[in-house]
Amino acid sequence: MKEPELFEERKLVWLALSDLYLDTELQEWQFQYMTGIFLKSPFSFEKIKKIDQYEIFPVLFSNLLNPAGEWAGFEEKRLVKNIMNWMESRSELDILAIKCIYPIYEQVNRDYWKRLEEIYNQIGF
Numbered sequence: 001m002k003e004p005e006l007f008e009e010r011k012l013v014w015l016a017l018s019d020l021y022l023d024t025e026l027q028e029w030q031f032q033y034m035t036g037i038f039l040k041s042p043f044s045f046e047k048i049k050k051i052d053q054y055e056i057f058p059v060l061f062s063n064l065l066n067p068a069g070e071w072a073g074f075e076e077k078r079l080v081k082n083i084m085n086w087m088e089s090r091s092e093l094d095i096l097a098i099k100c101i102y103p104i105y106e107q108v109n110r111d112y113w114k115r116l117e118e119i120y121n122q123i124g125f
Contacts, residue, residue: 004087009041010051014083017052018074020109021060031112035119045120049113053102054095059086061105 004010016037019030038048059082060074106113 004084006042009043010055011080012037013041013043013048013051014056014079015074015076017048017056018060018079020052020112021056021063022073023063026112031115031119035116035123038116038120039123045117054098055083055087057102057105058090058094058098059083061101 016034019026019034038045041048043051059079
């Protein structure tokens with residue numbers, strides 16, 4: 001399995017972004033933590049949103065559809081393995097499907113992303 005570019009940094013972002021897919025209401029400390037990870041990474045805020053869309057969302061969005069979804073957190077090794085498997089196996093058709101489906105999810109987490117961006121801009125400058 002080929003590791004993506006900047007794997008270790010990306011893995012930290014994956015773990016932080018996975019909180020967006022928990023079956024819980026995020027708390028302020030979680031936004032602060034996530035933003036801290038984002039700011040320490042080499043990725044721009046826009047790139048992190050793309051990582052969410054094309055790397056995290058395809059693997060975890062089903063948790064949001066499950067009435068008894070994961071709420072305590074995703075196990076790191078399994079999460080990383082599932083994301084790596086997805087990235088290795090995805091096709092152009094998969095990418096097209098994500099482009100069509102993601103805007104629906106994006107509306108669900110709009111307030112979360114708004115808060116993350118506010119904190120990112122406050123701390124980052």
